[in-house]
Amino acid sequence: MKLCVSLDLPSAKENLALVKQIKDFDVWLKVGLRSYIRDGKKFLEDLKAINPDFKLFLDLKLYDIPNTMADAAEEIAKFGFVDMFNVHASSGQRAMKTVMDRIKDIPNKPLVLAVTALTSFDNDEFKAVYNEDIETKATVLAVDTFKSGIDGVVCSAFESADIKTNTSSEFITLCPGIRPFGEDSGDQKRVADITFAKKNKVDFIVVGRPIYKATNPKEVVEKILENI
DSSP, X not given: OEEXXXXXXXXXXXXXXXXXXXXXXXXXXXXXXXXXXXXXXXXXXXXXXXXXXXXXXXXXXXXXXXXXXXXXXXXXXXXXXXXXXXXXXXXXXXXHHHHHHHXXXXXXXXXXXXXXXXXXXXXXXXXXXXXXXXXXXXXXXXXXXXXXXXXXXXOOHHHHHHHHHHSOTTSEEEEOOBOTTSOOOTTOSSOBOHHHHHHTTOSEEEEOHHHHTSSOHHHHHHHHHHHO
């Protein structure tokens, strides 16, 4: 299991200050929509400058017509230093296959994940949009993703084990909404701790607030790594 630290602070300066505190740890860094729109490609380069061994997950959740998704995926892959990015599984198999076909020959191409169900959804909210329960639909979307040749999915820890059973033990599950030691769930509905994530075969845990809101983020990261 790998730790992915979510960089969701209000400014690049604050995010970079956080990263400097944890620069000696073997972690992934997640750059989301807010940070990327505000700070752009240079921010990614600044993160790599702090420690070239950091792995970067660009969390933009691409969702558009197949060719537009593939165009965007190609530009991300051509950066040469993004290690993983994601799309929406709801875009369908044709779009996901188009993305993978477009980037297949790019050297050092990133891992690609597909979002099944956002962890901010509870079941009623999800059903209002998708007309199915999360537990059922998340697995269906994961199987579509697997068939499309994508490397794994973004899901909650509650769906991880079932998704692996229906796809492959090598199929990556990355799970946001992790509260390592039972911290407040905030705006996430389907949250889990490290023990639960381990039990459900999660490959990557994404942790944000419990790290960046801590008095000593370095200490929290160290404790998480000791537990995973």
